[in-house]
Amino acid sequence: MADEKKLVEEITSMDVDFTQWYTDVVRKAELMEYSSVKGFMILKPNGYAIWENIQRQLDDRFKDNDVENVYMPMLIPESLLQKEKDHVEGFAPEVAWVTHGGLEPLQERLCIRPTSETLFCELYKNIVHSHRDLPKIYNQWCSVVRWEKTTRPFLRSSEFLWQEGHTAHATAEEAQEETIRMLNVYADFCEQVLAIPMIKGQKTDKEKFAGAEETYTIEALMHDGKALQSGTSHNFGDGFAKAFGIQYADKENKLQYVHQTSWGVSTRLIGAIIMVHGDDSGLVLPPKIAPVQVTVIPIQQKKEGIEAACEEMKQKLKEAGLRAGVDMRDKSPGWKFSEAEMRGIPVRVEIGPRDLAEGKCVLVRRDTREKKVVAIADAASEVKDLLETIHADMLRKATEFLNSHISDAKNYAEFKDAVENKPGFIRAMWCGDEACELKIKEDTTATSRCMPFEQEQISDTCVCCGKPAKKLVYWGKAY
Amino acid sequence: MADEKKLVEEITSMDVDFTQWYTDVVRKAELMEYSSVKGFMILKPNGYAIWENIQRQLDDRFKDNDVENVYMPMLIPESLLQKEKDHVEGFAPEVAWVTHGGLEPLQERLCIRPTSETLFCELYKNIVHSHRDLPKIYNQWCSVVRWEKTTRPFLRSSEFLWQEGHTAHATAEEAQEETIRMLNVYADFCEQVLAIPMIKGQKTDKEKFAGAEETYTIEALMHDGKALQSGTSHNFGDGFAKAFGIQYADKENKLQYVHQTSWGVSTRLIGAIIMVHGDDSGLVLPPKIAPVQVTVIPIQQKKEGIEAACEEMKQKLKEAGLRAGVDMRDKSPGWKFSEAEMRGIPVRVEIGPRDLAEGKCVLVRRDTREKKVVAIADAASEVKDLLETIHADMLRKATEFLNSHISDAKNYAEFKDAVENKPGFIRAMWCGDEACELKIKEDTTATSRCMPFEQEQISDTCVCCGKPAKKLVYWGKAY
Numbered sequence: 001m002a003d004e005k006k007l008v009e010e011i012t013s014m015d016v017d018f019t020q021w022y023t024d025v026v027r028k029a030e031l032m033e034y035s036s037v038k039g040f041m042i043l044k045p046n047g048y049a050i051w052e053n054i055q056r057q058l059d060d061r062f063k064d065n066d067v068e069n070v071y072m073p074m075l076i077p078e079s080l081l082q083k084e085k086d087h088v089e090g091f092a093p094e095v096a097w098v099t100h101g102g103l104e105p106l107q108e109r110l111c112i113r114p115t116s117e118t119l120f121c122e123l124y125k126n127i128v129h130s131h132r133d134l135p136k137i138y139n140q141w142c143s144v145v146r147w148e149k150t151t152r153p154f155l156r157s158s159e160f161l162w163q164e165g166h167t168a169h170a171t172a173e174e175a176q177e178e179t180i181r182m183l184n185v186y187a188d189f190c191e192q193v194l195a196i197p198m199i200k201g202q203k204t205d206k207e208k209f210a211g212a213e214e215t216y217t218i219e220a221l222m223h224d225g226k227a228l229q230s231g232t233s234h235n236f237g238d239g240f241a242k243a244f245g246i247q248y249a250d251k252e253n254k255l256q257y258v259h260q261t262s263w264g265v266s267t268r269l270i271g272a273i274i275m276v277h278g279d280d281s282g283l284v285l286p287p288k289i290a291p292v293q294v295t296v297i298p299i300q301q302k303k304e305g306i307e308a309a310c311e312e313m314k315q316k317l318k319e320a321g322l323r324a325g326v327d328m329r330d331k332s333p334g335w336k337f338s339e340a341e342m343r344g345i346p347v348r349v350e351i352g353p354r355d356l357a358e359g360k361c362v363l364v365r366r367d368t369r370e371k372k373v374v375a376i377a378d379a380a381s382e383v384k385d386l387l388e389t390i391h392a393d394m395l396r397k398a399t400e401f402l403n404s405h406i407s408d409a410k411n412y413a414e415f416k417d418a419v420e421n422k423p424g425f426i427r428a429m430w431c432g433d434e435a436c437e438l439k440i441k442e443d444t445t446a447t448s449r450c451m452p453f454e455q456e457q458i459s460d461t462c463v464c465c466g467k468p469a470k471k472l473v474y475w476g477k478a479y
Numbered sequence: 480m481a482d483e484k485k486l487v488e489e490i491t492s493m494d495v496d497f498t499q500w501y502t503d504v505v506r507k508a509e510l511m512e513y514s515s516v517k518g519f520m521i522l523k524p525n526g527y528a529i530w531e532n533i534q535r536q537l538d539d540r541f542k543d544n545d546v547e548n549v550y551m552p553m554l555i556p557e558s559l560l561q562k563e564k565d566h567v568e569g570f571a572p573e574v575a576w577v578t579h580g581g582l583e584p585l586q587e588r589l590c591i592r593p594t595s596e597t598l599f600c601e602l603y604k605n606i607v608h609s610h611r612d613l614p615k616i617y618n619q620w621c622s623v624v625r626w627e628k629t630t631r632p633f634l635r636s637s638e639f640l641w642q643e644g645h646t647a648h649a650t651a652e653e654a655q656e657e658t659i660r661m662l663n664v665y666a667d668f669c670e671q672v673l674a675i676p677m678i679k680g681q682k683t684d685k686e687k688f689a690g691a692e693e694t695y696t697i698e699a700l701m702h703d704g705k706a707l708q709s710g711t712s713h714n715f716g717d718g719f720a721k722a723f724g725i726q727y728a729d730k731e732n733k734l735q736y737v738h739q740t741s742w743g744v745s746t747r748l749i750g751a752i753i754m755v756h757g758d759d760s761g762l763v764l765p766p767k768i769a770p771v772q773v774t775v776i777p778i779q780q781k782k783e784g785i786e787a788a789c790e791e792m793k794q795k796l797k798e799a800g801l802r803a804g805v806d807m808r809d810k811s812p813g814w815k816f817s818e819a820e821m822r823g824i825p826v827r828v829e830i831g832p833r834d835l836a837e838g839k840c841v842l843v844r845r846d847t848r849e850k851k852v853v854a855i856a857d858a859a860s861e862v863k864d865l866l867e868t869i870h871a872d873m874l875r876k877a878t879e880f881l882n883s884h885i886s887d888a889k890n891y892a893e894f895k896d897a898v899e900n901k902p903g904f905i906r907a908m909w910c911g912d913e914a915c916e917l918k919i920k921e922d923t924t925a926t927s928r929c930m931p932f933e934q935e936q937i938s939d940t941c942v943c944c945g946k947p948a949k950k951l952v953y954w955g956k957a958y
Contacts, residue, residue, distance in 0.1 A: 033602060036559060037589060040552035042602060045617070048548050069527050073519035074553075074591070074622055074638055075575070080515060093581050096554070098591070100576040101626040101637075110516060112553070112577070112591070123512060123521060138524070142622070143553055147580040158580075159553055 011342075013280050018224040025274055026153045029283050029343050039151040039158030043267070046343060049291030050270055051161060055141060057193050057288065058163070058265070061185050067139045067165060072119045074142070075110040080118045084243040087117060090210020094146045096158075112145040117211065117236075117262055120166035121244040128258060130249050131170055137178070139165040154271035155228070155479050162266035168246065168258040172237065175259035179235040182263040183216045186231040194269065195286040195394040196220050196276050197402050198230065199425065199474055201450030206434050209262075213237040219449045219474065221402045222275035225423020227449050227476040230272050233263035271479070276398050277367075283344025284367050286394060287387040294383050295345050296326040297336045299352030309351050313361065313379060317349075320380035322387075341366060346390050347383055351376075367394055406474075410459040415475075419444040425476045429469030431462035440464055440475065449474045490821075492759050497703040504753055505632045508762045508822050518630040518637030522746070525822060528770030529749055530640060534620060536672050536767065537642070537744070540664050541618055546644060549617045551598045554589040559597045563722040566596060569689020573625045575637075591624040596690065596715075596741055599645035600723040607737060609728050610649055616657070618644040633750035634707070634958050641745035647725065647737040651716065654738035658714040661742040662695045665710040673748065674765040674873040675699050675755050676881050677709065678904065678953055680929030685913050688741075692716040698928045698953065700881045701754035704902020706928050706955035709751050712742035750958070755877050756846075762823025763846050765873060766866040773862050774824045775805040776815045778831030788830050792840065792858060796828075799859035801866075820845060825869050826862055830855075846873055885953075889938040894954075898923040904955045908948030910941035919943055919954065928953045 010028060014021040026032055031047030043051065059069070075098060082088045095111035113119065124136060141163045151157045165182060169175040183200060190196045198218035208215040212234035220230045241247070241257040250256050277284040287293055294317055298310045310326050317324035325345075327336045333350070340348050350362040361379055363372045367390055374382045405424025409415035418426045426446065430436060437448050440463075451471045462469050489507060493500040505511055510526030522530065538548070554577060561567045574590035592598065603615060620642045630636045644661060648654045662679060669675045677697035687694040691713035699709045720726070720736040729735050756763040766772055773796055777789045789805050796803035804824075806815045812829070819827050829841040840858055842851045846869055853861045884903025888894035897905045905925065909915060916927050919942075930950045941948050 033605065035552045035598065036556060036601060037552055037554050040554060042552065042598075043550035045547035045549055048550050051550075052548065068524035069531065070524055071522035071527050071530075071622075071640060073514045073516055073521065074624065075516050075519060077515060095581065096577045096589075097579040098575045099578045102573050102575075110575075119514065119521075122515060126512065143550075145553065161550060 011280060011282060014223060014278075021278075021280070022275065023153070025278055025282050025342075031270070032153050037158075039148050041151075041153055041157050041159075043161070046291065047270065050273070050285070050289055051267055053289040053291065054193075054269060055163070058185075058189050059141075061189055062139055062163075062165070065137075065181065065185060067137050069140060070138045071140055071142070072113075072116050072123070074113055076113055076116075076118055078109045078111065080122060081111055083118060083121070084211050084240055087211035087240075091115065091146075094148070096145045096147055113142075114144055114146045115262075115264075116140070116142075116144075116164055117166065117240060118244075120262075121240050121246060121260075124168045124258065124260075125244050125246045128168055128246060128248050131251055134168060134170045134248060134258065135174060135178070136168040137165070138167070139163055152271075152479075154267055154274070160266050160268070162264050164264045165262060167261045168241075169260070170248065170250070170256070170258065172259045175235055175237070175261050179214070179216060179233045179261045179263070182261070183218065183231070183233040186233070186263070186265055187218050190218065190220070190230065190269070190272075191395060193286065193288045194273055195391055195398060196230075196272055197395065197399045199402075199450060199452060201452040201474065203232075203450055204430075204434070204437060204448045204473070206437050207448060209234045211236060211239060213239065217450050219425075219476075220272050220276060221405055221424060221476075222272070222479070223278070223401075224275070225405060225477070227425065227474075227478040228268070228272050228275070229449070229478065230269060231263070231265040234261060236260040236262070277394055278344070281338070282342035284394070285344035285346060287346045287391050290344065290346050291323060292325045292343070292345050293323045293387060294325075294347040294349060295340050296324070296349045296351065297333055297340065298326075298328065299333050299350055299355075301328070303353045305356055306351060306353060309356050309376070313349060313351060313376065316380045317383060320384060322380070322383060337364075347386055349379060349383070365390055367397075408458050409463055412463055415440070415463050416444060419446050419477070425449065425474045427458060427472060428463035428475055429457070429459045429461065430471050430473045431465055431467040432470040433462070433465065433467070436462055436464035446475045446477055449476050449478060490759060490761060493702060493757075500757075500759070501754065502632070504757055504761050504821075510749070511632050516637075518627050520630075520632055520636050520638075522640070525770065526749065529752070529764070529768055530746055532768040532770065533672075533748060534642070537664075537668050538620070540668055541642075541644070544616075544660065544664060546616050546618045548619060550619055550621070551592075551595050551602070553592055553621070555592055555595075555597055557588045557590065559601060560590055562597060562600070563690050563719055566690035566719075570594065570625075573627070575624045575626055592621075593623055593625045594741075594743075595619070595621075595623075595643055596645065596719060597723075599741075600719050600725060600739075603647045603737065603739075604723050604725045607647055607725060607727050610730055613647060613649045613727060613737065614653060614657070615647045616644070617646065618642055631750075631958075633746055633753070639745050639747070641743050643743045644741060646740045647720075648739070649727065649729070649735070649737070651738045654714055654716070654740050658693070658695060658712045658740045658742070661740070662697065662710070662712040665712070665742070665744055666697050669697065669699070669709065669748070669751075670874060672765065672767045673752055674870055674877060675709075675751055676874065676878045678881075678929060678931060680931040680953065682711075682929055683909075683913070683916060683927045683952070685916050686927060688713045690715060690718060692718065696929050698904075698955075699751050699755060700884055700903060700955075701751070701958070702757070702880075703754070704884060704956070706904065706953075706957040707747070707751050707754070708928070708957065709748060710742070710744040713740060715739040715741070756873055757823070760817070761821035763873070764823035764825060766825045766870050769823065769825050770802060771804045771822070771824050772802045772866060773804075773826040773828060774819050775803070775828045775830065776812055776819065777805075777807065778812050778829055778834075780807070780812075782832045784835055785830060785832060788835050788855070792828055792830060792855065795859045796862060799863060801859070801862060816843075826865055828858060828862070844869055846876075887937055888942055891942055894919070894925075894942050895923060898925050898956070904928065904953045906937060906951060906953060907942035908936070908938045908940065909950050909952045910944055910946040911949040912941070912944065912946070915941055915943035925954045925956055928955050928957060
């Protein structure tokens with residue numbers, strides 16, 4: 001029994017040091033490994049499998065929204081990156097430059113894509129000619145590189161996996177609809193699949209994407225009260241179309257510029273899952289994306305019939321469509337429980353000699369540790385129901401946490417007090433002036449997270465300068 | 480009716496100019512587009528969807544073989560690439576070098592992965608300590624960059640999508656078993672999913688992968704009689720393990736080097752599909768990977784009930800689990816037939832007023848153009864069966880083509896005659912000397928494709944030098 005709690009004991013408590021807790025979980029659950037290139041990480045099987053499940057289920061939702069997948073080149077010529085002024089200013093300082101191909105220097109430098117707006121613009125310029133060619137709703141799953149100075153697993157790294165959707169539309173209205181539609185796809189996915197509630201809203205001009213007319217965001221709240229920008233959707237208007245000359249002939253055969261959008265989520269979502277649902281025993285994975293949804297653990301494994309019963313149980317669970325495993329290793333049940341908890345497996349099934357004699361087994365939930373004794377014959381359908389319940393309970397718990405960590409500030413004293421003493425989002429009115437955003441950040445480190453879609457007038461004056469208020473803003477410290 | 484055959488008429492006949500036929504099909508079927516960086520191509524929705532289907536079905540087979548997916552960094556430090564001598568010699572001349580990150584020059588150049596053996600070795604060195612950590616059977620789906628001078632869509636490009644499996648084992652025997660197991664996974668997949676028969680065998684030393692002890696290959700035969708290397712599996716022995724210091728403690732607690740393998744297939748498989756199955760009307764897609772397996776085309780679309788019947792048919796086909804579409808565009812049926820043929824859709828369903836009145840519809844096979852009239856009520860199950868039949872017939876046809884394009888050469892005169900006059904593989908004996916391979920290539924442009932697993936002694940002397948023969952070799956002109 002000596003090693004029984006070893007795994008869990010190695011995790012720092014999140015109340016003691018949240019940052020260390022995060023690092024411990026990421027490493028002990030074997031989600032990633034550092035590589036020898038600073039800022040570049042290795043996604044190990046446990047981590048990559050979460051991404052695969054996110055990818056498959058989000059991609060199904062994309063396809064329901066008429067998205068077509070493509071693959072664009074990894075490299076962008078410097079001259080192409082420079083075509084849209086704001087965009088290049090935003091990205092040039094953080095791209096990796098390829099200067100040699102094989103043994104020879106290149107005539108023009110190429111950057112590894114930090115994002116692919118410019119490549120999609122070039123493509124659309126070539127393939128969009130008529131209103132009949134519109135809309136184009138393309139997406140790609142790939143990795144991108146942005147040279148970061150300080151990095152943290154899943155939250156900020158110099159290379160990360162993501163999807164980037166890029167669309168072209170005939171009208172400004174259609175582009176705006178698409179921008180909001182895809183933001184809602186993200187928010188629904190996060191709630192219904194990841195059990196993470198999101199605050200939806202619009203970014204201020206200061207926080208907009210380089211080259212966008214408007215940026216919309218989904219913001220989640222982590223256990224430590226910090227916000228995590230979890231996905232964004234941008235409306236470019238016709239800015240890129242004018243820079244790249246993307247025009248189509250409308251029904252009257254007049255040339256018009258297209259209107260464009262882009263939208264993306266990344267492996268950052270894995271960081272959100274860890275910090276929204278995890279606890280001091282490790283990961284708590286939402287059932288729908290857990291690589292293993294249920295694991296069968298034998299008790300007194302060497303007793304007659306136990307291994308066979310466990311193997312049979314795994315088979316039954318698999319036949320019921322569940323991602324099921326069985327842990328037959330030569331370790332104590334306690335050690336296996338700890339490891340299963342560390343990895344965040346939503347349900348474990350324990351089968352011991354007494355259970356088996358009675359035709360029963362024990363289901364244990366990861367999120368609440370509640371136990372339930374059920375008939376072995378009913379186990380598969382019981383586990384299925386339990387996974388649904390766990391998802392609903394995890395979402396409810398996360399929503400309650402979010403709602404209980406939003407405070408209102410009507411003046412700057414209240415605001416500063418909230419930043420100091422009330423972890424979470426702060427709702428406060430804003431005059432619309434970037435100077436106030438800068439001052440708030442300078443004074444408190446909090447930044448504007450978004451202007452929520454559901455606006456309220458909680459006070460008449462800007463929380464910072466006291467001038468007339470224009471917008472309700474969610475503020476917070478952020479990753 | 481003027482535009483009815485337009486699409487097809489734009490394709491060069493393959494008998495007139497095979498190379499042009501290939502390019503025409505690739506472009507007109509909208510599989511890809513060139514980008515502004517030479518040698519880098521864009522996979523458009525029709526092309527990428529084929530790759531997605533390949534990926535999903537091959538990945539399922541990987542998982543049945545205990546493969547775990549991971550993601551490794553895109554960049555490799557120059558010093559890491561150089562650790563294995565043969566490997567760096569093979570790849571250094573064709574990699575892209577990153578020299579600047581953001582605004583600053585890097586202390587050490589990084590190359591974009593041309594393949595990831597060195598990264599996996601570094602990982603295994605860090606995570607393999609005991610025999611209990613073995614085997615490691617990791618794979619990643621990603622893109623790689625190799626700076627190519629001459630490129631052709633899907634066959635050779637400076638960036639391509641692929642999967643690369645990298646494994647570490649306790650013994651040489653296990654590594655050899657893994658090498659062959661994965662080659663067989665590829666060959667079975669190509670037959671059972673892509674309807675492409677493969678010649679399986681071992682590469683000569685000259686054609687081996689840089690750093691491998693042995694390379695095994697699957698070779699397919701294209702319509703023009705040229706061979707296409709379609710997948711490879713390498714046994715590295717303990718060469719990389721020694722270069723990187725990857726050791727584990729065995730059961731007696733003695734340090735041993737691991738034995739490693741790697742194996743990969745790429746978007747090149749799409750080139751094989753085009754050139755094995757295509758015809759003068761365009762693509763002919765194997766049903767199991769066709770993005771659209773069946774398309775419904777209305778005849779006299781504006782007549783009462785036709786559009787509704789077509790839409791209903793599509794729904795029924797979808798409910799039967801088929802990837803089904805319907806073509807309601809304002810074009811003539813003939814134009815739609817041409818386009819569906821160009822795109823290689825395996826089956827089309829035609830519904831016109833007379834059919835509808837009789838409760839019938841017409842199924843047309845892409846591969847043979849055979850028509851079959853069936854009851855609308857039975858259409859879904861008829862199409863399902865037909866797709867199975869089409870797969871079997873395509874595989875049989877391709878196998879017959881392969882078998883009828885293999886000739887034996889017992890002496891150099893016969894060999895040269897075969898290269899000139901008999902497109903396809905040439906079976907001939909070889910002494911084992913690289914000089915003969917070089918001379919044969921110099922004289923005829925044919926190269927050794929593989930030493931087949933099923934060896935025969937078709938003559939006692941080397942086809943080139945006349946010395947005693949050691950191996951039966953398949954030779955051919957190759958892509």
